Structures are given as C-alpha cells and as structure tokens.
Amino acid sequence: MNIKKLLTPFTAWGNVTKDPVTIKDPLNERPGADRYRGFHRNDVEACVGCGSCEDICENEAIDLMPAKDTKDGDSGLRPMIDYGRCCWCALCVDVCTTNSLTLSNEYTWISTDPEDFRYIPGIDKKEWDNNNDKGWKKPEPNYEFYPLKRIQPSHLSPEDRSDSFIEMMHGYSKDQAMQEADRCVECGICTATCPAHMGIPEYIKAIRNDDLEEGLRILYDTNPLPEICGRICTHKCETVCTIGHKGDPLSIRWLKRYIADQNPSERYKKILETENLVSKGKKVAIIGAGPSGLSAAHYLVQMGYEVKIFEKLAAAGGMMRYGIPSYRLPYDQIDKDIDYILSLGVDIQYNINVGNGEGEISLETLGNDYDAVFSGTGLHLGRSTGIPGSDNKHVYASPDLLRWIVEGKEFEVPENVVVIGGGNVAMDITRSMARLQMKKYGKVGVITTALEGEDKMPADREEIDEGREEGCIINPGWAPKSVEIDSNGVPTGLNVVKCHSLFDSEGRFNPQTDEDNKEFWPGTMIIESIGQGMDISYLDGKYKDQLEFGPRGRVQTDEYYQTGLPWLFMGGDIIKGPDVITGIATGHKAAVGIDRMLNPEF
Amino acid sequence: MQKGINNLIEKFGASDLVERRSGLSFITVDQTKAVAAITHLKDIDGYTVLSFITAADWIEDGKMQLTYMLNNPAEVAEIAIRVMLERKKEAGESMETIHHLWPNAKKWQQELKEMYGVDFPTSPGVNDSFILEGWDDMPPNRRDFDTKQYAEDTFFPRGGRVTHDPATYMREQLDPKDPQYYTKKKKKDINS
C-alpha cells in the first residue's frame, strides 16, 4: 500500500482553520442580481394592452384583463400573469411594444393557496413594484424581436416630380410588402381606431401568406375604396400602431394599396363573390357620389337594394376626384374603385343637383320615389379668414382651385403665391401650385403659413417634408393679418405676425400673437385653405323643422346616421370627419341602418 | 464523404441528396435497400457510429420518415439516411431492424415503436414499454395526436381564467354598433 496516498487526503483538515462560506441570513442577504428575472412589474400608464406578451408566452401564462379605460391606441386591457404557468423566460419583456413590462429582482413568493398566484402587475400592488430599479429589462443594443425600421416604397425624386402630376409614390414590390407586413405584431389596436374598423392585422397577415385575394376580401368587408384609401387615407391606424412606440409605425396605408394594386379589376367580382347579386326590389336614392355615398351604395347593392346615385358634377368621386391632386391619387385608380361599385348594378345620374331650384331634383321627389334616401353631399365651400382684403377677387378658396385643376379650367398662375392653412388640403394646393409654377416659370414661388407651430401642424409629416423637397416654403407659426392690395386691386402680398399659442388654458381657440414680430410675404395670388363649409340648402322647405341641427350647422343623427326624417340618412363630411375613411364608415353604417329600417325582421 | 454518397447513389439508388453543410448530408434510400445501404456504409465506408434513429411524421404526404444518422469519425462526416415509409392511418408501419449492427439501435427502435407506432419486428424487446407507462392512446408523437387536447381532458387545468382579444374588446368598448359583422352575416344570407 502506498503510504503517501493514504495520508495525502488528510491535508483536507487544513480547511478547519478557514472561515466558513455559509451565508448567515440567506433570506435577506441575497437580492437577485441586477438582471435577475424575478416577478413581473408593469408600468400600466405606458402599457397599451397590445397583447404581444400574451402571444409570445409559450405557456399561456398571460391573460389580458380590463383594467383601464379604453381609448384610441390603448385597449384598456392589462396583462395578468399566472404563476402557475410562468417560466420566467422574460420573452414577454423583450417583445413588449412599449417597454412597459419588466421583471423585478424579487423571487420569494410562498402561499398555501394555489389560487393565489395570479395578479395584474401594476394594478394589484406588490412590494416589488417600486422597491428598486433592478431586474430584467429588454437587452441593449440592437436587440429587437421585430424590425423597427419602416420599409419605404420607392418614389419619384423631387426633381422628377416637381413639375409633374404623375403619381409620385410607387407601390411596394412583393419583397418590400412582405418585409413590411412581417413587422406587424397583430395586436389589433389599430382596428378600433380606424373609423371603418378595417381588419388591418388580418389583411396584413394575408400579405404575409401571399394570399392577396383573401386580402382583397378582407378589405371589401369594410372599405369599398381600397385603391383610394391605400393612397390618401389619413391613416389614424398608423398613429396608434404599437410598433410606433419603439420604432416606425407600420406602413398600413401602403400595404393596403399593395393588395388593391396587385388584384386586377377584372377579377374583382370573382374574388369578392359578387357576380350574382339578387335585387329584392326596394329602392334607395343616394345624393352625392363621394366616399360616403359610394360606400353606402356598395353595401346597399350587396344587401339587395336598387340603388341610384345623383351626382352634381360630371364625374363620380366627390372630393377624392376634385379635391386631391393626381400626383397623390391618379384618376385611373379612382376609376378602378368606382367602376367596380358601379358594375355591381348601381345606377348613377351625373350633372344633376338636388335642390329646390330650376332643373334640380327636389328632396321631396326623392323621398316620394324611393324607400330611403342617403345624402353625403360633402364640404365643397371654401371658408374665409375674414382678414382685411380677403374679399379681393384674387384671394381664392382652395376647393375651387383644386377643382379647376382637375377640370382643366384655365386660370392665371402667378409667380408668387401665398397659401394660408396648415392642413393636408393646404399642402395639396401648395404643391399643386408649385407644380404649375414649375411648368410655367421653371421655379417655385409658394409660401405657406399656418397658425400652428411646426410640430403641431395638422398636415401629415411626409406631406410637409415632400412639399419642402419640391421647393415650397412652408413657414408655420404665423397668423395672417391683412392682404396688401395695390392700386390696381391686385394683391401684393400678405402681412403676417408671429403666433405663439393657439388655445388658452381652458382649451378654447384663442390665438396669441406677437404684434411686433411681423413679416410681409409677397404674392399676387392669396389662397385660403383653412377648412371647408357645407351647402345643405336642399334641406330647406318643409323638412327643415323635422330635423335637428347641432353645432356648426350639422344635422343631428342617431348612430345609424338616421335623421329626424325616418327615410333620410345622412353621412360623410357633413356629419362627421372630414376625411375619406370616416365618410366610408358613415356610408357603411348608414347602409346597415337603412337595411334595418327596410327589413326589420332580419 | 463523397465516396460514401457516390456508393449510395450508384449501388442503392439513393436520391434527394441535400448537402446541408460540409460534412453533413441528407439522402433518401428506398425502404427495401436501406438496411443494406446502412450495412455498406458501416462496414466499407467507415460510418461506424450510429448517432441516432428517429422519425418525422409527414401526415399530409402520407409518409413516415425514418432518419438514420451515421457518423464517420475518421473523415469527420455525417450522412443521414432518410427512409420514407408509407404512413398508415392507425400506426403500425414496419421496418427492418438494425440492432445486429449496433446493439443500442434496439432502444431507439423500441422508442420509435412506442412514440410513433413504427414496428421493427425481431428487434429484441421492441414491444416492451420504454418511456410511457400504462399508455392507452395512440402513439403520442404521431402528428394526429393532439397533446393539448389530451392534457386538458385528462389533467383539468385550473379554471377561472379568461382573456380578451384587444381588437374585439376595443371595438366593443369604443363602437358597440359596429356594422361589419352585420354586413358579413347579411352577405351570406343573400348568397345562400
């Protein structure tokens, strides 16, 4: 036997003199590490209840429970965690679209009741809610579970587009659309915010699955004008998109356009299964072929009604055709959508005005001849600022000018133009005028002002940026004071003063200006684009007393847009909005209302 | 590596070669020639290690794929032999055993019988229970076995849980009279 090997192990006795490594008070001395994945906490104010955490949880440990008020962009739901399921992997933290969900470094929870282990972090108060800042947070840097950068479709460069009314945005290619669609987390927060409640996650999913026919069907469930909305929708959905909290919101509008663009119009009827619509004999008249009228016509004809539209102008589309320049919305795309609706059997009569004058058809006649009437006559009158000099004949309203451009009416394009207004219509007229100037003079001379500051302008950001790229001067934060008019009665320019704030402390419209800080902007044409008014004189006469009028002269309706006259429904910009998608939504709902009235048994 | 694959293609009519990366190939061999091919690989081409035998259920195609992963330690190469069996509706696919080549193959074969229902007649103990005990349902790894349904029916998860879909919930809250469902229903009604 090897004596050395017998004795060597006894050297272990050397440890007797060493300090013990035992932790004295393991219950209190051992906080979790800085990154420890302990119990959940949630910043309920930042959380929007999108449910991505629920989707990614492989253990089905997360439920969404009502905990807050529902509002646009916030479902009011908050995650409830079941610690009978959770495995503390923290994928829910990493996927969280708002970074509101984190894990604390607490780890001790003992109970005799197995039902205890469920709670809504942030709502059900726990001791780890605010005790320290430690615990698991989404890792940095460049660690994202979905791409945050938006895929931009290609478009004409400012040089190529500045003198042309050809559509500037090209649609998505298949690859681009797939990549963009991939970013969606399918939360559906956008759906409620969209006035028409379009099935946005569903059609984006159809793009991912490359099933564009299914996509088109989903679009037409709620929106019969996808080509148009795919280009010029105000996309409220994108402002609430949950991806937008951390990155660029999804390009929902361009994705919608992609679906509509990729489906050829001759296949629409087959895809949408509308080849054999059966009429049930009842008749509905629609006044105005704008978004709301067309939408109502589409759904009514699908429900089996005979529909006839009465349109004042020579072509259908309303403001979509006469208010939006063709570099944003080309006419052939308007026609594609409208032609499909008309092809379903919708009758349309152009160049006929509803009113009480000569050569006009009266509301009373319609009411007698048809079972129901839907009116969506829209806002076609320009509003004026009323500043000194604004009654000059060279001071124009934007709807008129835009309509003239569409109709091809000749008018003089001056070298210098001043536009008053900061909305999308103001941008439209600004950029249209710039194009006309570019064609005529080879240079742009447009100054656009708005009361609102740069960050508060109501126009879409990209509209402003693109306008600037095209050479327009957009100079927000100035209030128009007066129009300078020379001896010939032609304006020479606009006096403006700096505007600090628009609303007073109680939220009332009360612009505060700095009279000392003033400027003079030269221009021989002044365009006012500060909103539009409606012409509802056709209601005059015996019906007027039966209708109720609300603020700003709008007719009061119920939730199905039925007025005080049971057979008269009204929708579109004259009731709500103004924008295209709201018009479509009101038309759709009014169609349902009409059906409920005429077919109560259903 | 290349030699082994060439042999497989020439002598055993192997097909569908996929070279995943250098040193790892997947190839399909006909069921009747598979054992001969594997023996050849082991005895002649130096694929002396059996890494594993497993299956993949292609229920849509009516195929049950067996995969034999063979390793050649000298050449640092791996070949996976795929054998596509005709999938039977009620389990019971059959394949020749290779336990005479590697003794531990019998354990994988026993597992395949239990988890997939693929039989290896003459493999020792193939019918003994291996992992499961008292199992009386279909072999659980077959694609048509729904484990979640089974778990819910058998183990009764704790009740009292509800969840809400954000999109539906928000619409109920913000716009209770949503026209969409109405139209859909109506459209169906008209078409029918």
Place this chain on the structure above:
Amino acid sequence: MEEKKDKFLAPENEVRQVSAPDGSIIEVDPLKDYFSQEKPEPYKVGSGPVENFLNWARAESLWVLGFGTGCGSIEIPPLVTPRFDMYRFGVQMRATPRQSNVFIISGYLAIKTLKRAIRAYEQMPSPKYIVALGSCTINGGMYYDSYNTINRLDQYLPVDAYIAGCMPRPEALLAGFAELKKLIKAGKGHKANEYVENLEWYKTNQKKIIKDWNMPDYNW
C-alpha cells in the same frame, strides 16, 4: 376496468405459486399478501401546551425525503452544502420515506413518477408535509400541454405550501421551509389527515390518470 388492470399488471404482482425455502409450495397474491389491506386512520390531533410542544418539535425537525421528482431537485444540492446549509434550520435529507416527514415535489410530475410519489408519500409517517416547487405543481407550468405530466398537484396529493418560481432558488426554498414551520407551529400542518379523510376523492383522481393501477390502494 378489470380487464385493463390485468393488462398492465407487472409479472411480479401476478398471483403465482412459489416454493418456500423449506420446499413447500404456496400460492401468493402479491397485491393482497404483501401489502396492508387496512384503510388508514387519521392520527389524533391534540390541544393545549402538549400539542404546542409537539408542533414546535415537528416544525424544528423537517426531514426531507431525498426524491428528486423533477427539475427543481437541482437546487437541493446547494441547500445541503455549506453555502446555504439547511441543516442549521433543522432541515435535512433522508434516504427513505420511512424516516421523512417532508416531501418536496420539485416541479413537474410525470405520470410514471406520480405513481411512485404517491407510494412514497403514503409510506411516510404522519404528520407529514408536502412542499410544492414551481409553476408546474400549481397549474401545469411549462408543461401545461404535455400528455405525460399532471397540471394540478392538489388534485392528487395534499399540499401544504407552494413556492413560486421556475425553478425556485435555494433561498426561496429556505423561505418556504420557514413558512412551513410557521404553519406547523400554528397547528395548521395536518394535511395528512385531510388526505386520509378525503381518501376516496384522492384515489378517484389518482386512478383517473394512472391507467395501469397495478398496486394496492393503501401503502401504509
């Protein structure tokens, strides 16, 4: 049911003839002859200072059965080694159920293990306690959709304390033992009696999922 029972009966449990060492041939029915047929009785719970003293004694000597039923058993070695050293809290590991009064169900229980766990639990002397670790014992946890693991432990065995975590850290386990001590000292640690009183219900649940019930009903 009868037929099924036979199908799964292990060979060593079949009725058979064996030769005794003295050469005589006897017939044995292992399930009947080798196990108790007596239905278990609840033990008596006293009151007053004597009971308080007993509870104190029980609480301060928690002897844990060394049966790692799932993942959580990986956190037991740190407890028995110097760093956390649970011996100083009166908690120690025992190798056999006959010497233990605490059973740690360390996470998920596969059906095959549940069968053994029931036997081990029943062999432990009362009063005895079960500490359940992790999500799996509460509501299925990670394996909620698995065909081979149970979802709710309280359906099959009476649980005294649950510790949340997947898996709970050694410190959480120590906190769990502290909690268990409090329970026992407060006279609330009589789940073993609950088990006996509701034996029918437990057995029905157990037999529902252990399809090859080829062991005696009582393992006392």
Place this chain on the structure above:
Amino acid sequence: MNEDRSLYPEHDENGKPIIDLESHKFLKLWQGPQHPGITGNMSLELTVSGDEIVESKTHVGYLHRGFEKLLERRLFVQCMPTSIRLCVAEPDPNEYIVSTAVEELGGIEIPDNAKWLRMLSLEMARLQVLLRGVPGQAGTFALGLGYQWGNYLRDLILDSFEELTGGRVYHMYIIPGGVRGNLPEGFKGRMLEKLKLIDEFVVKIDKLIFQNVVFESRAKGLGHIPKEWVDKYGVYGPAARASGVMRDVRKTNPYLNYDQLDFEPHVTTEGDVYARSVVRYNDLQMTVDMIRQILDKMPDGGDIRAQTPNVLHWKIPKGETYVKCESSRGEYGMYFVTDGSDKPRRAHLKGPSYTHANALLDKLLINANIADTAAIMVSLATCPPEIER
C-alpha cells in the same frame, strides 16, 4: 474482481444469462427511482447474486414530458424556454443547439460578439457541471467532502450566470439570432477572481481524490469500456476519451470560435472509472483555461443579436439539419426539421446519456458490485431528463 466472472451465471446459446428466480440463488433488486445512489430520477432493475449483479435493465420515463411533441406546438422563439429544460444540470448546450438549428435553417448569421458570449456561457455551464461532477465521483464512494467544496464553487459560477443572464439555473441566454446581453460591468474581473479559487480547488481535489488510496483502489478497473465499444455502443465525450478515442466536437467539428482557442482534450486508454475521472478532472482544468482565453480574446461589447424576422410569425422554409456541440457529457445534438410553417416539424434531441445509460450501462453493470452502480453511473454522467426528454 480480478478473476474472470463473465461466465457466471451460465449463459444460454444466445449469450443471455440463465436466471431462475425460483432457485433462491438470485434476487431482483430495484435501485431507484427514489434512491440516493441514482443520478436523477431513473431506476435500475438489477438481478443480483449475493452482492454481484448478473443482469441489469435501465428503466427511464420518470421525467418524460414529451418535449419533442411540445416543440412541434411552439413558435421557433417559444422553443427556447421549453428546450432549455431538456437537461436540467447543463441547459446551455440546449439553448445553443436549438438556436443554431433555427439560425441555420432560417439563414441568420450571428454577430461575432455573440459567438464569443455563447462560448463563454457554454464553457461556464461545463465548468459548473464539472465542479459538481468531478468530486461527485468520489462522493459515490462516500467521500462527500469534495462534493461540498465543489458545490460551493459551482454556486459562485451560478452567481456569475445570474449576473450575465438573469437566471440561476435556466439561463435563457442564447436565443435565435444571438444572445440576450453583453457582459455586465466588472464581470471579467469577478470571473477571474472566481477562477483563481477554482485553481486552488483543483489542487485540493487532486490531493483529496486522486492522491487517495481508497478512491484509487475502488475506481481502478471498475466499469471498463474497451476501445472497440466506443463506436459499437455509442460512447461520447470524456467517457470515449478515457478509452483512448478522441471524441470532442469542439476539436473535430469546431463551432462558434472554438478554432481560435488553444486547447487539447485529455485522452487516456485505461477506460475505467478512474480514467474517466481523470479525463474529467483534466477537462475541468482545461475549461478554466478556456474561459480565461475567451475572456481575453472576446471583444469589448458590440452587437448581441442579428435582426431576425418578427419572431411572432417567423416562418422557416422546409429543411432539416443536425446541429451538435460538446456538452460536459459528450456530443449533444439536435435534429431539426422545418416544413415552411412557423413551428418546427420535428425536433429530436440526441444526448450521450441515451446510449450511455441504456445499452452501455446494462453491459457495464454485469459482474459489478451493487455498491458500485452509483460510481459507474456517475462516471458516465448519465442525465435522465435528456434520455427520455
């Protein structure tokens, strides 16, 4: 032990021992699942004659959770939390093989920094297993002291894991696309301090175990694996290297940045429990050295994850692959099949314990002493959850 007992009891023509339980010479003895001498939750059905084992059969399934079925119901990213629980003692190789399989079939290239961090976590995992396993081998001969020391040091490594990954045992660190965090501040320094403690421990262990006549006399010659069995029975990792066959995936099929490290796995030829202990003891030292090299060579921060498609609906084209890495027990691989959907079609784990604990263990235990079963099992590092999944 030295006399040839391989022909006892008599064997029939098929090489099976003739065992008549009625003869009162043999006894059936179940070891496990509840038994202190069992690694994890499994059991051995032993037939013994006296205290000598004549037949052994491994029973598994006590930890079967149906992972492979469950993975078929999980999105690719959801596979991660599930699959790391495949092997409890050493979860990181699971994370690595599943992530890599997903990346390989999904066509994702991970950043270099993430590769180093992956290596670090894999080696730390190996270290914590060996800190328990090497002295644990002596523990099976009732020498528990080293086990106590080793477990303390293992806990220090787990503390480092907690700092780095946020988890003590289930790290959830490696994820498709990369890893979930850079080194925390001061991590390198603290890790190097701990490695110094392990250096001291290595010396102490040598004196306690390998300079120990009891360990030597019990472990030498026990559970002998001849070289020919390595291929035949599928022996991997340290166990194969103890029998004179070089098996180390890090060396033969270098993955991540292992080709940039300088290491030479120990190979010896005896093939018994003692040799396997020595190989793993050398592995322990080698791992410590490799962690030092990794900490030295890895970049100071950087990208941790490549951008993957949206994980909530990441679809991977049809394909199959086999990804392997070296765990502390040997080759550890994942056979992964995708079918174009957002969930795997098939995921099959190939762990060394499967072959070690099944056919091989049954063979090795024959003619061994009942008291030596634990030693042989531990020397093969059998891990039941990995066998039955």
